[in-house]
Amino acid sequence: xxxxxxxxxxxxxxxxxxxxxxxxxxxxxxxxxxxxxxxxxxxxxxxxxxxxxxxxxxxxxxxxxxxxxxxxxxxxxxxxxxxxxxxxxxxxxxxxxxxxxxxxxxxxxxxxxxxxxxxxxxxxxxxxxxxxxxxxxxxxxxxxxxxxxxxxxxxxxxxxxxxxxxxxxxxxxxxxxxxxxxxxxxxxxxxxxxxxxxxxxxxxxxxxxxxxxxxxxxxxxxxxxxxxxxxx
Numbered sequence: 001x002x003x004x005x006x007x008x009x010x011x012x013x014x015x016x017x018x019x020x021x022x023x024x025x026x027x028x029x030x031x032x033x034x035x036x037x038x039x040x041x042x043x044x045x046x047x048x049x050x051x052x053x054x055x056x057x058x059x060x061x062x063x064x065x066x067x068x069x070x071x072x073x074x075x076x077x078x079x080x081x082x083x084x085x086x087x088x089x090x091x092x093x094x095x096x097x098x099x100x101x102x103x104x105x106x107x108x109x110x111x112x113x114x115x116x117x118x119x120x121x122x123x124x125x126x127x128x129x130x131x132x133x134x135x136x137x138x139x140x141x142x143x144x145x146x147x148x149x150x151x152x153x154x155x156x157x158x159x160x161x162x163x164x165x166x167x168x169x170x171x172x173x174x175x176x177x178x179x180x181x182x183x184x185x186x187x188x189x190x191x192x193x194x195x196x197x198x199x200x201x202x203x204x205x206x207x208x209x210x211x212x213x214x215x216x217x218x219x220x221x222x223x224x225x226x227x228x229x230x231x232x
Contacts, residue, residue, distance in 0.1 A: 084128025
């Protein structure tokens, strides 16, 4: 965890060498930042437990901005996790998002942004969870770190094995449709961690507000890899 500030600096310096995660440009005019906090009045009255209704809401938010892709979420305290008891905790619910979401159509391909190997993978198939998930391990300037890709298609896990190498720009996965993607409107959860905390195939993507300071020491801003101007 002591490597978190150092990794952030290394990623910032190396940013021009990263491959894009998608075929589309995250800096295009049809990309908009979406707000899933309590400040978004539309979320207060929405029936988020029904995924089709939630998907219609996401599409409405995009339409209002003439956008086709939505981005956002790093350390955003969200209200949408009330849709699933997966985010309940013994003392307080988890609501602070630890990665960046890219809301885009199901089945679009996802590419490895930099060289790495498969650390672990699994289908986290609970309602509201990641669904199919891949975690890559990377090394830059002698610093080991990890990238997580959640809400994938089940076919993304076919043929994977721990230690399988991926080159920067190599096809890695595709976005999953609901319900196989953890039952969410299609999107990619992308997260960068300096420590896996002993976990495999899974890692918290949302924490309780009281845990935020701890995860600030573990999770690095994914936009250092994505380079999306809307997230700066």
